[in-house]
Amino acid sequence: AILSAIEAFFADGPLKGRHAIVTSGPTHEPIDPVRYLANRSSGKQGHAIAAALAALGARVTLVSGPVNVPDPAGVNVVRVDTAREMRDAVQAALPADIAVCAAAVADWRVEEAGQKIKKDGSGQPPALRLTENPDILAEISAPGPQRPKLVIGFAAETEKLAEHAAAKRARKGCDWLVANDVGGTGIMGGDENEILLLTESGTEAWDKMDKTALAQKLAARIGEFFA
Amino acid sequence: AILSAIEAFFADGPLKGRHAIVTSGPTHEPIDPVRYLANRSSGKQGHAIAAALAALGARVTLVSGPVNVPDPAGVNVVRVDTAREMRDAVQAALPADIAVCAAAVADWRVEEAGQKIKKDGSGQPPALRLTENPDILAEISAPGPQRPKLVIGFAAETEKLAEHAAAKRARKGCDWLVANDVGGTGIMGGDENEILLLTESGTEAWDKMDKTALAQKLAARIGEFFA
Incomplete structure (x- = not known):
């Protein structure tokens, strides 16, 4: 890994001298000392994008x-x-030229995680009081001196893909949005991905391909953006 | 694995001819197509018990x-x-002489897991309506022609260990109960365990030991029970 880092440092790719922050994987939000909220993100896509950007010199x-x-x-x-730890780590890693927010960050966490929740004999299940997590993509997309030149968000949708994706891109303020349909198919956790890429110049439907190939194609596009 | 199975079949241990059902690991309860409720059980203890029982001929x-x-x-x-799938698999595996319920089964699941839950713009987080899962330990402990001769439950507690464990043993109707304190220490997911064993003849505090050693000691005790 050290050798590869040195190689990347000296690599003469189109992203040489650029710093990229990539988020990947799920977050786990504790409910109590033993239970947590999770999601099915495997980290395969985000990790592949990180590798592909490094290979281009970033x-x-x-x-x-x-x-x-x-x-x-x-x-x-x-x-x-957790989402809060991810937000802090992203903030600590700034400044950056590129931010790719591929992680499936939990929108909500449980309000207070204390002792283990027990059945109380009432037959009534407990209520999980949820509260909103920080919105990492919206925060890093907000105008300001620290804003990366290119911010790319991800949207995992289960219906109305194009419509929800366009709304999310506008709402978050990111530059590009990678949208995929995670309903039913084996995309979350699987080795292949099929996406829409929304940019300032429109929406492209990319063919289904494996996550490594998709990462390389996306990294190449990012390289063109900075050319 | 096939060779080991053949060896176990011909092994002349104290549990030769006995059938043991062991549950292990967490359950995952879907919230929607991408999110789920989980817990930190690694399966190390339950899997080690399964191996130790097989080594004694079961x-x-x-x-x-x-x-x-x-x-x-x-x-x-x-x-x-899920817990419901685990219950069905346990029922399908009966009859058995021994049941060791080491899994950390989710007490609750979300009532209806449909489309991906989305922020609705109201700023109000959604309510997760929970409903009770089947109680696998209580079901298998209930008197009846299919009840295993020896049913062993597990209790993961974060406070008042002995008191909560005794209450759980009485409430579930199991014969023995293995109780551990999972608050703060690295037991859930870790390689060591420190337990109380509650049996018909009282409560024993076992020294802290690694999960394989604990499994072998418990299996030996089960062997004595059937001797």
Whole structure:
């Protein structure tokens, strides 16, 4: 990994001298000392994007939730569990030229995680009081001196893909949005992905391909953006 | 694994001819197509018990939630995700002489898992309506022609260990109860365990030991029970 980092540093790719922050994987939000809220993100797509950006010469900070995929070579990996930890790690990694927010960040966490919740004998299940997590994509997309030149968000949708994706891109203020349909098919956790890419110049439907190929294609597009 | 199974079949241990059902790992309860409720059980303890029982000659059915530990040799593994699937797999594996319910089964699931839950713009987080899961330990402990001769439950507590464990043993109707304190320490997911064993003849505090050693000690006790 050290050798690869050195290679990346000296690599003469189109992203040489650029710093990219990539988020990847799920977040885990504790409910109590043993239980948590999770999601099915495997980190495969985000990790592949981090590797592909490094291969084009970028210095990459990968902020990753709990995943079982190996660290990409030549990438600085920061491990976190919760959305709040991910937000703090992203803020700490700024400034950056590129932010790719591929993580499936939990929208909500449980308000207070104390002792283990027990059945109380009433037959009534407990209510989980949820509260909103920080919106990492919206925060990093907000105008300001620290805003990366290119911010790319991800949208995992289960219906009305194009419509929801366009609305999300506008709402978050990111430059590009990668949208995929995670309903039913084996995309979340699987090895292939099929996406819409929404940019300032329109919407492209990319053919289904494996996540490594998709990462390389996206990284090449990012390289063109900075050319 | 096949060779080990054959060895176990011909092994002349104290549990030869006995069938044991062991549950292990967490359950995952879907909230929507991408999110789920989980817990920090690794399956290490349950899988080690399955292996230890097989080593004493038992025929073992291991019903396992989603884990990252390898299948023990010589054991029939049935994989499940949810508490309801685990209950069905346990029922399907009966009759048995021994049931060791080591899994951390979710007490509750979300009432209806439909489309992906989205922020609705109201700023109000959604309510997760929970409903009780089947109580696998209580069901298998209930008197009846299918009840295993020895039913062993597990209790993961974060406070008042002995008191909560005794109450759980009485409430569930199991014969023995293995209780551990999972608050703060690294027991859930870790390699060591420190337990209280509650049996018909009282409560024993076992020294802290690694999960494999604990499994072997428990299996030996089960062997004595059937001697």
